[in-house]
Amino acid sequence: MANKSKMDGSIGAKNKQIILAAAEKAFASFGFKGTSVQQIADEAQLPKTNILYYFKSKQGLYVALLQDIMSLxxxxxxxxxxxxxxxxxxxxxxxxxxxxxxxxxxxxxxxxxxxxxxxxxxxxxxxxxxxxxxxxxxxxxxxxxxxxxxxxxxxxxxxxxxxxxxxxxxxxxxxxxxxxxxxxxxxxxxxxxxxxxxxxxxxxxxxxxxxxxx
Amino acid sequence: MANKSKMDGSIGAKNKQIILAAAEKAFASFGFKGTSVQQIADEAQLPKTNILYYFKSKQGLYVALLQDIMSLxxxxxxxxxxxxxxxxxxxxxxxxxxxxxxxxxxxxxxxxxxxxxxxxxxxxxxxxxxxxxxxxxxxxxxxxxxxxxxxxxxxxxxxxxxxxxxxxxxxxxxxxxxxxxxxxxxxxxxxxxxxxxxxxxxxxxxxxxxxxxx
DNA sequence: CAAAAAGTAGACCATATGGTCAGTTTTTTG
DNA sequence: CAAAAAACTGACCATATGGTCTACTTTTTG
Structure with a gap:
């Protein structure tokens, strides 16, 4: 109900996963402040604006990642x-x-x-x-x-x-x-x-x- | 021989201690990248340039602090x-x-x-x-x-x-x-x-x- | 006490960075 | 297949920040 086509294997969901994985790698190595959105973009092989398209802000991405991690x-x-x-x-x-x-x-x-x-x-x-x-x-x-x-x-x-x-x-x-x-x-x-x-x-x-x- | 008047109770040594203490507090809370020299300066109640006068760079201060810590x-x-x-x-x-x-x-x-x-x-x-x-x-x-x-x-x-x-x-x-x-x-x-x-x-x-x- | 050394500090700058915008392309859907 | 939604992206900008430069003041020292 909440998420219709976003959670599927749709292109958006896949990219979110790619971005989260890239963010995990970068944040783990350099911390929140030490990681730039550009670094995450490079790691994910996506343009920077694309990252900000899926996650409102760097902080938003971080929080989403943290949530992901807690569920682990x-x-x-x-x-x-x-x-x-x-x-x-x-x-x-x-x-x-x-x-x-x-x-x-x-x-x-x-x-x-x-x-x-x-x-x-x-x-x-x-x-x-x-x-x-x-x-x-x-x-x-x-x-x-x-x-x-x-x-x-x-x-x-x-x-x-x-x-x-x-x-x-x-x-x-x-x-x-x-x-x-x-x-x-x-x-x-x-x-x-x-x-x-x-x-x-x-x-x-x-x-x-x-x-x-x- | 190496340090004549610098390690004494001289004004310089005292300030270095103040700065190291301020840096310890700031770095512990926000990490290396997350801490600005200005923050350390505020914490130490000294102008920013003064910090850079005693320690060549932010990194230099960090390394000095790390050394201090290791000796503990x-x-x-x-x-x-x-x-x-x-x-x-x-x-x-x-x-x-x-x-x-x-x-x-x-x-x-x-x-x-x-x-x-x-x-x-x-x-x-x-x-x-x-x-x-x-x-x-x-x-x-x-x-x-x-x-x-x-x-x-x-x-x-x-x-x-x-x-x-x-x-x-x-x-x-x-x-x-x-x-x-x-x-x-x-x-x-x-x-x-x-x-x-x-x-x-x-x-x-x-x-x-x-x-x-x- | 005068010269040198040490300490203080404001102005300034190049760079990096988070984030916005506007426009384009691709995909989905009725 | 056309309209709408989603995805993509380069150009751009305001801000923060590390660090330099220059000039001034205080302290030390011969």
């Missing part, structure tokens, strides 16, 4: 319940987040930059949907603790640390690449995933699910 | 030895890094932004001094493991995760503030520190030193 964050962990197994649920969540860091590092970087700068465009989201999500997750972890399924770890901090460790592999890849002497490949991410899972689960006094052992 | 990272962990106690050494390191996140969040943010953007100005440092530091620390942790003092955790990943968790509290403070409904005070940082120490040490199968229990 959706995970199976959103739908976990008190009846689920904490070890498997948490391990799966870590693994999913690590996969995101590997496959969408630019999205992670843009998100990080936005938060670093005080989250001017995400504050509203943080104070509404995100808090609600958080409360839901915390309640479930708390109930796992009360059921004696895992050690009494503050669920809020637990989530902070999962985010910190997993996102680190995307956000700080430049540092990691220097220190490892090579950029991380799929196998390295798998090893890193095992390490994070081990860390997180041992912090919760949980056993590592078979599928994540070695 | 020095820690007792730099001088730890194979004879030291891993539990105490690691717990102290985490505690020190958490204190840095609380007292110098802007420095942490600038560092994060630099790395996020591919570390253009830090790459040289990463590939030399930083690798050397890393190799030294990894060797010591490895020897702790060989001495049976701690579980066999990959030291490289261990350090990555310590950095990730501790720096997270500075870099993602905007998100944390929203989710906690208030900005973290000293007491919150102390609690967070205990949580990180618990996580890291349990990952290494180490007992928490008395001074960090409750």
């Amino acid at each position: 964050w959706n995970s199976r962990f959103d739908r976990v319940t008190a009846a689920d197994d904490p070890a498997e649920s948490l391990a799966d969540y870590v693994a999913e987040k690590m996969t995101m860091s590997r496959t969408h590092p630019q999205a992670s970087k843009i998100f990080a930059m936005e938060v670093l700068n005080g989250a001017p465009y995400l504050n509203k989201y943080f104070n509404t949907e995100h808090v609600a999500w958080m409360n839901g997750r915390v309640a479930i972890i708390q109930s796992w603790i009360e059921q004696g399924k895992m050690a009494a770890i503050d669920p809020t901090y637990l989530l902070f640390h999962i985010w910190a460790c997993t996102q680190h592999y995307a956000d700080f890849s430049a540092q990691i690449t220097s220190l490892l002497g090579k950029s991380m490949k799929r196998a390295d991410f798998e090893e890193a995933t095992r390490q994070v899972i081990k860390l997180v689960l041992s912090g919760c006094e949980l056993d590592i699910p078979r599928k994540y052992q070695e | 990272w020095n820690s007792r962990f730099d001088r730890v030895t194979a004879a030291d106690d891993p539990a105490e050494s690691l717990a102290d390191y985490v505690a020190e890094k958490m204190t840095m996140s609380r007292t110098h969040p802007q420095a942490s943010k600038i560092f994060a932004m630099e790395v996020l953007n591919g570390a253009p100005y830090l790459n040289k440092y990463f590939n030399t001094e930083h690798v050397a530091w890393m190799n030294g620390r990894v060797a010591i942790i490895q020897s702790w493991i060989e001495q049976g003092k701690m579980a066999a955790i990959d030291p490289t990943y261990l350090l990555f995760h310590i950095w990730a968790c501790t720096q997270h509290y500075a870099d993602f403070s905007a998100q944390i503030t929203s989710l906690l409904g208030k900005s973290m005070k000293r007491a919150d940082f102390e609690e967070a520190t205990r949580q990180v120490i618990k996580l890291v040490l349990s990952g290494c199968e180490l007992d928490i030193p008395r001074k960090y229990q409750e």
Whole structure:
């Protein structure tokens, strides 16, 4: 109803995707202010005016991109319940987040930059949907603790640390690449995933699910 | 010999400090490109030309600031030895890094932004001094493991995760503030520190030193 | 105390950049 | 197939910004 021919495979929708992809690449490398519309245009191989045709302004493009990125964050962990197994649920969540860091590092970087700068465009989201999500997750972890399924770890901090460790592999890849002497490949991410899972689960006094052992 | 009257309490040195402090605040909030020399001048309450008088260019000021920041990272962990106690050494390191996140969040943010953007100005440092530091620390942790003092955790990943968790509290403070409904005070940082120490040490199968229990 | 060095500051400029406009071409649709 | 809608694009503009130049004032020093 809202969007009739715009969301289809129509030429407009396709171009929007191209532009968003180009913007993601550029913003991740140079930040919002550091990226010019011209750069995005070059990356997208479209004239500059075309960019402004699809997105009212540079800021409009940025906000649209940010929205796109936030929807990527959706995970199976959103739908976990008190009846689920904490070890498997948490391990799966870590693994999913690590996969995101590997496959969408630019999205992670843009998100990080936005938060670093005080989250001017995400504050509203943080104070509404995100808090609600958080409360839901915390309640479930708390109930796992009360059921004696895992050690009494503050669920809020637990989530902070999962985010910190997993996102680190995307956000700080430049540092990691220097220190490892090579950029991380799929196998390295798998090893890193095992390490994070081990860390997180041992912090919760949980056993590592078979599928994540070695 | 190199600097005679410049490094003293002379008017020049004092102004440089004022400018660096102003630049730290501005760059942390808006990034390198997002910060104008005029903004820094306003923050420092000095005319713009004065900034360019002390630092050849905006980039020069940024590099000087980055150098300043890197020197802050020095820690007792730099001088730890194979004879030291891993539990105490690691717990102290985490505690020190958490204190840095609380007292110098802007420095942490600038560092994060630099790395996020591919570390253009830090790459040289990463590939030399930083690798050397890393190799030294990894060797010591490895020897702790060989001495049976701690579980066999990959030291490289261990350090990555310590950095990730501790720096997270500075870099993602905007998100944390929203989710906690208030900005973290000293007491919150102390609690967070205990949580990180618990996580890291349990990952290494180490007992928490008395001074960090409750 | 006079000369030199250091510090201060307004005027100015070249460039880059976000964004508008007006006109054209292509695609869709009744 | 013609009219309308969507897509495209070069020309243009106002503004912001990094940085220079020149001249003036204050501080240091021999």
